[in-house]
Amino acid sequence: MKAVFIDRDGTIGGSDQVEYPGEFELFPHVRDSIDQLKKSGLLICSFTNQPGISRGEATKEDFEVELKGFGFDSVYLCPHQHNEGCNCRKPSIGMLEQAAKENGLNLKECVVIGDRWTDMMAAQKVGCKKVLVKTGAGEASFSKYQSNEYYGEWAEVSLDYVASDFIEAADWVKASL
Structure with a gap:
């Protein structure tokens, strides 16, 4: 079976900042694109x-209910801080x-579809195709990529596609099947 791993904040809605369930809004037509992928x-x-x-600002269950409500089959999330040394972040x-x-x-x-370079790095490490969207933090990530500002393992990432938004990314995935 094939899967699409999709980042949340800045990729399917919200902004480049975290917005908690109840505040988070999908970008227009994202739900339709998720349904078409399914x-x-x-x-x-x-x-x-x-x-x-x-930090106790939301619960894993809040995110799971929200994301499954958007049409996701499975929810994989890392609840840890940057400095906790987990293997999931x-x-x-x-x-x-x-x-x-x-x-x-x-x-x-x-x-993997995401707006941050960390999404692309994780995808690169396991051999997934990498689609960067320019929403959220994506425009800044793409600009750094184009100007060769990434070094070390950050520079080892090669993108498969750059999309203006999630709808374009989903269309590319469907056309690649």
Whole structure:
């Protein structure tokens, strides 16, 4: 089975800042694009860092209910802070590995869609296709990529597609099936 891993904040809605469930709004037509991806036979997974959970600002369940309400089949989220040293916080690959194990996925047949370079780095490490959207933090990430501002492992990422928004990214994924 193939899957699409989709970042939340800045990719499907909100902004480049965290907005908690109840405040978060999808960008126009995102729900339709998620539904179309599902109709293509793809597993649709959320793939998101949410450190506010460990600070008590929201619960994992709040995010799961919200994201499943948007049409996601599975929710993979990291509740940890930057400095907690977990293996799930992007650019680490723990969420992708967990999803692969739980769903029998070959990650080389999967796609990651996100607006941050950490999304692309995690995808690169496991061999997923990488689609950067220019919404949220995506425009700044793409600008740094174009001007060769990334160094070390950050510079090792090669993008498969750059989309203006999630709708364009979803269209590219469907056309690539």
